[in-house]
Amino acid sequence: MDHSTQGRSGEPLRRATMRDVAALSGVSIKTVSRVINGVSTVSDELRERVSKAIAQLDFQPNLAASSLRRTDGATRQIALLLEDVANPFSATLSRAVENVAREHDTLVFAGSLDEDPQRELELVRAAILHRVDGIIIVPAAPDHGYLHREIRTGTPVVFVDRPPRGLAADAVLCSNAEGAREAVLHLADHGHTEIAFLGDEHVISTVDERVQGYRAALAERGLPERPGRIALDLPDPQSAARAVAALLDADHPPTALFTAQNLVTIGAIQTLQARGLHERVAVVGFDDFPMADLMAPKVTVVAQDVMRIGTLAVQRLFERIAGDDAPPREFRVPTSLIARGSGEIPPP
Structure with missing residues (x-):
């Protein structure tokens, strides 16, 4: 059987799948999954066979799909919704969030709200559909009651620069x-x-x-x-x-x-x-x-x-993701x- 991901003439290239890896290494798809997720009970011999097949096929796991099978449901992704990613304040805030997120093996997806409440609703909805583990937001909407359901169902939200309105949530603000x-x-x-x-x-x-x-x-x-x-x-x-x-x-x-x-x-x-x-x-x-x-x-x-503000916000978000259910807090960072x-x- 040809397990190559190279397409024939006129055919598009196809990404290798876990089924391809399983077939090439002669094991079950479940065993491939256990190797990818680092399960310790897999024998060294099977692990080596699967690893060789992964390398040969240049297989890349589908993290979005695998997150649905994780016991904690985590996607290792957070959303950062800013006023304008081009603004110096937003750029520094993004850098601070990314620094901490990297330590948690988490990707940060950033977007600009442009002070548009409708844009805020659209980007929050997109973040939820992508099953992000949490959201950090510099809000534009006049009322954030629409986030009640998301917080109750396990998507923590931390506000930055401006406090939430119509919602009890963590906020990191300056003086x-x-x-x-x-x-x-x-x-x-x-x-x-x-x-x-x-x-x-x-x-x-x-x-x-x-x-x-x-x-x-x-x-x-x-x-x-x-x-x-x-x-x-x-x-x-x-x-x-x-x-x-x-x-x-x-x-x-x-x-x-x-x-x-x-x-x-x-x-x-x-x-x-x-x-x-x-x-x-x-x-x-x-x-x-x-x-x-x-x-x-x-x-x-x-x-x-701003680095301190961003660091506090993302640290608070990861605390919530880890299960902290204490009452929401407001943090004020002094200016100089x-x-x-x-x-x-x-x-x-």
Whole structure:
């Protein structure tokens, strides 16, 4: 019998199957399965025959199918659903999750939600259909009650960056309000009394927390919150650049900017550079980003420990996968202010 996976002329190549391995090695399919899964009761002689057949046929086990036969049902796959895989925050988060997942022999499948609740539902549904062992999500939907059934039936979910709504689940967040407060206090302590806030879309919970921190710092220093000084719904550098231009063109322009997201910071700096004001208007951004320390001036930021956030989230997920049924917890990871120059520019 010809056990080769090479197709004849005009025929497509076919992957070798466990049946092919069993036929070539002269054993049962059950014995092949036991060898692949490392069952210790298989004799050395049978194991060697099966191993030679696997090598000869270049056989690759179907892990998705074999997971259905595992006693624990694990697929060794988790889903990581991010705001945008191209965002520096998301990229670092993905790296942290992958580092820990590798230690658990688990693959990570990542996708972008693009702040679209419908996209979130689609990707969660796809992850469930692929029988992932768990999900880490930076959510976009306003209500996560739809995940009740998945958690009850054994698919753990850990939220990152934003807490769940309508659902009790583990969440790993940063100290948004405190980080924003520290940023604005830093600007105030360098003499600024006219400080503007620029942030992402207002429906995002982190934006609300950072606005709270901004207002708390103004109140702490006895500074007024002037009308029009909070600009929200800035999802990209272009919209942030336009918002900064509008602030600068106002009758009483701010002397300092607190930009509450890294893409917003980039857009703000673009406008300041275009107008030659990058060394006259102070900037503190929330979230570090590549090349922030190479600009002139270097950009002062409130940095999240994204590696720590991602590591905590995936560790918590694997604890849940292993059977931890303790009540859900919220973890807060502190931020740190990195003074580089832009946040230390004094007012005129």
